[in-house]
Structures are given as structure tokens and as C-alpha cells.
Amino acid sequence: MSQEPSHHRPKTIADVARAAGVSPMTVSKVLRGTGRISEETRARVRRLVDEMGYVPNSLAGALSSQTSRLVGVLIPSVSDQVYAEVLSGINAVLNPRGLTGLIGETFFDPSTEERLIRTMLSMQPAGLIISGGINRTAAALRLLRQGGPRSVQIWDGDRPDLDATVGLSHVAVGQLAAQTFLSVGLRDCCYVGAELARDLCAAQRCEGFLSTLRQAGAAARSITADDLPRNAEGGRILTERLLGQGPLPAAIHYLNDAMATGGLRALLAAGIAVPDAVSVIGFNGTSLRHAIRTRLTTIEVPLAEVGRRAAEAVIRQDHPAEPVRVELVGLHLNPGTTVRGLA
Numbered sequence: 001m002s003q004e005p006s007h008h009r010p011k012t013i014a015d016v017a018r019a020a021g022v023s024p025m026t027v028s029k030v031l032r033g034t035g036r037i038s039e040e041t042r043a044r045v046r047r048l049v050d051e052m053g054y055v056p057n058s059l060a061g062a063l064s065s066q067t068s069r070l071v072g073v074l075i076p077s078v079s080d081q082v083y084a085e086v087l088s089g090i091n092a093v094l095n096p097r098g099l100t101g102l103i104g105e106t107f108f109d110p111s112t113e114e115r116l117i118r119t120m121l122s123m124q125p126a127g128l129i130i131s132g133g134i135n136r137t138a139a140a141l142r143l144l145r146q147g148g149p150r151s152v153q154i155w156d157g158d159r160p161d162l163d164a165t166v167g168l169s170h171v172a173v174g175q176l177a178a179q180t181f182l183s184v185g186l187r188d189c190c191y192v193g194a195e196l197a198r199d200l201c202a203a204q205r206c207e208g209f210l211s212t213l214r215q216a217g218a219a220a221r222s223i224t225a226d227d228l229p230r231n232a233e234g235g236r237i238l239t240e241r242l243l244g245q246g247p248l249p250a251a252i253h254y255l256n257d258a259m260a261t262g263g264l265r266a267l268l269a270a271g272i273a274v275p276d277a278v279s280v281i282g283f284n285g286t287s288l289r290h291a292i293r294t295r296l297t298t299i300e301v302p303l304a305e306v307g308r309r310a311a312e313a314v315i316r317q318d319h320p321a322e323p324v325r326v327e328l329v330g331l332h333l334n335p336g337t338t339v340r341g342l343a
Helices: 013-020 024-032 039-052 058-065 081-097 110-122 138-144 170-183 200-215 232-243 257-269 287-291 303-314
Strands: 070-075 100-105 127-131 150-156 164-168 188-194 219-225 251-254 279-284 297-300 325-328 332-334
Touching: 013 024, 013 039, 024 039, 070 081, 070 110, 081 100, 081 303, 100 110, 110 127, 110 138, 127 303, 150 200, 150 303, 164 170, 164 303, 170 188, 170 200, 170 251, 170 279, 170 297, 188 200, 188 232, 188 257, 200 219, 219 232, 232 251, 232 257, 251 257, 257 279, 303 325
Parallel strands: 070 100, 070 127, 127 150, 150 164, 164 325, 188 219, 188 251, 251 279, 279 297
Antiparallel strands: 297 332
């Protein structure tokens, strides 16, 4: 039986080692960036890897080393501008270290999250970065706590339940929005949002907002819908519903900047003066706030920093058994021009 032509056979680490005049272990160390190897040898091995088209078998490497060069990243949606900016921060840390983020979308669905956790754990990742704010199943928590790779929760700093958490207090976001309105004498306020039944972080912001207003004796209400998107269109629809319910509130806090953008357009289209008649505060500080001419007043979060710090935490393997550590990023109120009387 004739042998398969060599140019059809994938190159192996042994082929590279033979061509470089070194051992397969040396090639492996060069590819991983470890070991005491001369720069001349490293350069020769890397050149031959490129010339020969050798692609390391990541899964085989995981079987031998008990870990791969993958970091699982679970987020609600890659189309959400918030998580796009968080991902840029994650990749800024992983890429220089030869690690690759493997992204899965949960869509705030607990069963989807559990399935993705099982799938990613089967690939023996170097770690997991998982967005909070979801009704995580007991089975998912058991999987994450059974002594596998380091897991870091992002976004939800109010309910830390993994090895580490990098996020923010969403209750504090709602409190800050309410306190801002109260500070300029606005005491009839409304929260506008969507999907609060699935997005626990948004629900926490709403609760922080309403409870702060009520404790101050101010009028507080909300208009939400779980069947609408959390984007500009959802903000427009809910604002139009609010317009049809009678007297408008003096101030509105939207779930995010995207919904605030849609809400502002609806208010302006109805002839409502912003901020003279109605003041508006968004949340996130994403680039979407620049989609309108009016400078949106918003509570900014350093999204890329959340991603960077989470990636740094997940690859920090020096104390894997340390107690749960929580890192909260700071919040910043960008005054914009949509709150009346705000200096």
C-alpha cells in the first residue's frame, strides 16, 4: 500500500523538531513561551513553524497539561455595545499571553448558560469569565465550584458567587441616578427598562433608583416590559407608552444609553423639551450616547477596564484557593445636557 503524499499530511511537532535540530519538548516550550531557551533557537523554531505551516493541537495539549490556551467567556450578547467594549478589554490582556477567548452567548437564559459552561469545561480551559446578573442554576454553580479552572464573574458586583468578581454595584447606579435628580429638585421620577425579569442587574438598578426616591418622599414609578428589546427601539416604544399614560414625570432614568437614545427621540418628536420639561439620565457611557445631537447625561462605567481586570484575575493562578475577591470599578456621572439645573 502506497503511503499518503507527505504534502497532504499535517505537519507535527516532531517534524518541526527534526528540522530545527531540537527536541519536541523544546518546540513545545517555544510555542508556550516558557523555559530557558536561547533567542537564536526560539527564532529558528518560530521561523520553521511558520514556514512548515505547523498548527499546534490545542486539545491534545490540554490533555497532556490538564489545561488549554482557551479562556471561556460567557456574555448575554455580542451585539450589546456594553459587552463589545468589555470584550476588547479582555482580549487586550489575553492576546499578548497567547490565550484565546472563546465566546458564548447566554441571552440571559440560565439553561443556556449551564449548557455552555459544561461545553467549555469539556475543553479544559485555562479559566472562565462569566457575566453575572442571571438566575444561575444550582447545577451551573456546582460545575463552577468543583475545583476546575478559575472562574471570574463580571458586571454583577452585588451578588458575587464565583472565585472572583470584577464589576460594579448596580444598586449604587440606581441610587446615584435618583440622588442626581433629587439634588436639582426633580421629585417626580420614572424608571424605563426592559427584560428586568431576566437581567437581575437591571432589576437591581431599578430597585436602587425607586427605593432611594421613596425614602426621600419623592414620587417614584416605573414602566418596563419583558417582551421588548433593550435598545433604542425599546426605549422609543416604552417612552411613547409613557406619553400616553397622562402627565409626564419630571425625570426619567433609562436602563441603558441605547434605550435613553430612543426615549429622547420619542420625547423630542412629541414636542417635549429636554431637559426643561423632562430630564433624562442613561447608563453605561457607551459610544451610543453620541448617536443624538443632545449630549446625554449618563452614568459611565469603565467597560474596557472591567474586561482587563477580569482577564488579569482569571489568569492569576498563584492563589487559586483564596477567598472570593470582589473588585468594584468606579462610577462617573457625565453631566451632559439632559438634566435640568445640573452644573
